Amino acid sequence: MSSIFTTTLVKAGLDHYFDNFMAFGIDSLQSLTLLTMQDYGVVGVSSMEDRKRLFQLIQASCFQHCMGRY
16 A cells, blocks of 8 residues: 555545545556546546546646656
């Protein structure tokens, strides 16, 4: 388990999806960034507010990765 991944999910208010992400092999911020909006429902993210948070988290993670802060 990646503590950075877990901590980031907690800060984003998405930690209740941790088990769902693990079940689909999403165990790091890098693997999370591979999700598309179409995947959100597949991994169990159904709330529109949570989908918005997830989208924002992925965008921020992609930006940090591109800036070399990952």
